Amino acid sequence: MRRGELYRVRRPSSRDPKKYRVFVIVSRQILIDSRFSTVICAPIYTAYEGLSTQVAVGIDEGLKHDSSIHCDELISLPKSMLTNYVGKLPSEKLHLLERALEIALQLHDE
Secondary structure: OOOOEEEEEEOOOOOOOOOEEEEEEOOOHHHHOOOOOEEEEEEEEOOOOOOOOEEEEOHHHOOOOOEEEEOOOOEEEEHHHOOEEEEEOOHHHHHHHHHHHHHHOOOOOO
16 A cells, blocks of 8 residues: 555545545555554545646556546545545556645645
8 A cells, every 4th residue: 555546435524425435545654554443534526626726637557547646635535445546646647636635735835
């Protein structure tokens, strides 16, 4: 399990209308490798509004449709739910994800 990997999760939340949702792992690698049972993930939706906190992804990352990672909706998921591997982000998309997370969490003054 690595940062930037995508996993299809069955019913991640009772509020999610979808039967399955794809998530990308955003936790730092030391946490992923630790004995903690959860990791922080960002959901992937087919909607893309072009926000600075969204990262466009699609077929190249293993998805069926053009979609986007939504960094404003982070969620902690049990590692045990991340079993259906979809794909991984290439380094340039991982860099865009890191920038979107910085904006979503307002880590730098702008």
